Amino acid sequence: MLTNTPTQDQTFALSMFAAAIQNDTGQDLGLRAAKQINQALANAASMIDGWQIVWGPAVLADDRGYSENLMYVVQRTAAPSQYVIAIAGTNFNSPADALVEDLYVYKQVSWLYDTTAKGAKIALGTSIGLLNLQRLKPAATLPGAGTTLIEFLRTIVSEKVNITVAGHSLGGALAPTLAVWLADTAQGRVDPWDPKKHATIGAQAFAGPTAGNGAFALHSVFKLGTLLRPVYNTLDVVPHAWQELLTPSLSELPGIYAPDLAPPKADLSYAGLVVLIGAFQLLAFGGGYAPLPNLQSIPGTYDPNIYDSTTPNTFSKWVKQLGQQHIPGYFPAFRYNPEWLPVSVVPRVLSPELTALAQQSGTAQDFVNALKSRKPRKIQVGDAVVDAPTGPGDPQADRIATMVEAAFAKQAGV
Numbered sequence: 001m002l003t004n005t006p007t008q009d010q011t012f013a014l015s016m017f018a019a020a021i022q023n024d025t026g027q028d029l030g031l032r033a034a035k036q037i038n039q040a041l042a043n044a045a046s047m048i049d050g051w052q053i054v055w056g057p058a059v060l061a062d063d064r065g066y067s068e069n070l071m072y073v074v075q076r077t078a079a080p081s082q083y084v085i086a087i088a089g090t091n092f093n094s095p096a097d098a099l100v101e102d103l104y105v106y107k108q109v110s111w112l113y114d115t116t117a118k119g120a121k122i123a124l125g126t127s128i129g130l131l132n133l134q135r136l137k138p139a140a141t142l143p144g145a146g147t148t149l150i151e152f153l154r155t156i157v158s159e160k161v162n163i164t165v166a167g168h169s170l171g172g173a174l175a176p177t178l179a180v181w182l183a184d185t186a187q188g189r190v191d192p193w194d195p196k197k198h199a200t201i202g203a204q205a206f207a208g209p210t211a212g213n214g215a216f217a218l219h220s221v222f223k224l225g226t227l228l229r230p231v232y233n234t235l236d237v238v239p240h241a242w243q244e245l246l247t248p249s250l251s252e253l254p255g256i257y258a259p260d261l262a263p264p265k266a267d268l269s270y271a272g273l274v275v276l277i278g279a280f281q282l283l284a285f286g287g288g289y290a291p292l293p294n295l296q297s298i299p300g301t302y303d304p305n306i307y308d309s310t311t312p313n314t315f316s317k318w319v320k321q322l323g324q325q326h327i328p329g330y331f332p333a334f335r336y337n338p339e340w341l342p343v344s345v346v347p348r349v350l351s352p353e354l355t356a357l358a359q360q361s362g363t364a365q366d367f368v369n370a371l372k373s374r375k376p377r378k379i380q381v382g383d384a385v386v387d388a389p390t391g392p393g394d395p396q397a398d399r400i401a402t403m404v405e406a407a408f409a410k411q412a413g414v
Contacts, residue, residue, distance in 0.1 A: 009048060083156065083162065089133065233330055234298025
C-alpha cells in the first residue's frame with residue numbers, strides 16, 4: 001500500500017546516493033552524478049520502489065573542482081505526486097564543505113522568511129549552504145537544465161503534490177532548513193511558488209548537526225509539524241553538534257565511546273580529542289543551538305573490530321569509530337545496501353586539516369587561533385566569490401553574514 005509520504009528507508013537511500021561524486025573533480029560533475037545515481041536507483045528499485053530524476057543533479061564545485069553542494073529531485077513512479085529533494089552531505093575533499101558549511105557556527109544569520117519567527121537564527125555556514133542551494137541549476141542535457149529548484153517546483157504544483165526534502169550529515173542540516181524555506185516562501189510576499197497551496201512539505205534528515213537556535217527549531221516544527229522527521233544514531237558524534245548541553249550535545253562527546261576510548265583506558269593521544277571537542281564548544285558557545293523537535297534516536301552499537309594498523313592510538317580509533325557510526329552505523333536501521341551505489345562512500349568525517357590542527361594544538365583556544373591564522377580560501381556565497389572568513393573575530397564573517405541576510409531579505413520582501 002502506498003503512503004502519502006516516502007518511507008525513511010527510501011529517503012535515506014536517496015540521501016546516500018547524493019554522495020555519488022564526492023571523489024570526483026573537474027568538468028561535467030552533474031552528468032557524472034546523474035549516471036551514478038540513475039544506476040543506484042535501478043539497483044535499489046526492488047527495495048525502495050521506482051524513482052526517476054526529474055531535476056538535476058545540480059552541482060556547485062569549489063575552487064579545487066570538487067563538489068561542494070549537490071542536489072537532485074526524484075519523482076516516484078508508482079505515486080507521481082510524490083517528490084523527494086535529496087541534498088548531499090559533507091564532501092571532505094572540499095574544504096569549503098568541511099570548514100565553511102560545517103564549522104561556521106560562531107556567527108549566525110537571522111531567519112527573515114517569516115515575520116512570526118521572532119529571534120530565529122541559523123549558523124552562518126548553514127546560511128551559505130542554503131543560499132548556494134537556492135541558486136543551483138542543472139547543466140545542459142540534465143532534467144530541469146538551466147532552472148532553479150523554485151522554478152522547477154512551480155511547474156509541478158498545478159495539482160496536489162507531496163515534497164519531502166532529505167539529506168544525511170551536512171545534508172541532514174540543510175534538508176530541514178531548505179524545507180522550512182520552501183514552506184515559508186510557498187505563499188510568501190514576493191513571487192510565491194505555490195499560491196494555490198497544492199504542496200505538502202516535509203523533511204527527513206539523518207545524522208545532521210544542528211542548523212540553528214531554539215527559536216529556529218520551534219519555527220521548523222511550527223511549519224512542518226509531524227512531517228519534520230530528524231533521526232540520529234546515539235553514537236554518532238555529528239548530531240551532537242552544536243547544542244552545548246542535554247542530549248544530544250557536545251557535552252557528551254568526551255565519553256561517547258567509553259570505556260574503550262576514554263579515561264582511564266585512553267592513551268596520551270586523548271589530549272588531542274580534548275582539544276578538538278573543546279574547540280567545537282568554543283565555536284558554538286552562546287549560540288543557543290537546539291536540536292529539532294520530533295528527533296528520533298536509534299541506538300548505536302560500538303564496533304571494536306574496525307581498528308587496524310592505521311589506528312594505533314585513542315585519537316585515531318575515536319576518529320575511525322566516528323566515521324563508522326556516522327555512515328555505516330545507519331545502514332541496518334534503514335536497510336541500506338551500499339553496493340547499490342556504484343562508487344564507494346568512504347566513512348570519513350574529519351578532514352586531514354582539522355585532524356592535524358587538533359593534534360598540534362595544546363588547547364582548544366590554540367586550535368581556534370590556528371584556524372584564524374590559515375590563508376583565506378575563496379568560497380561561493382550566492383552569486384559572488386569571496387574570501388572565506390578564517391574564524392571567530394574575522395570581520396569578513398560579518399561582511400558575509402550581511403551579504404546573506406540582504407539576499408534573504410530581498411527574497412522575503414522585508
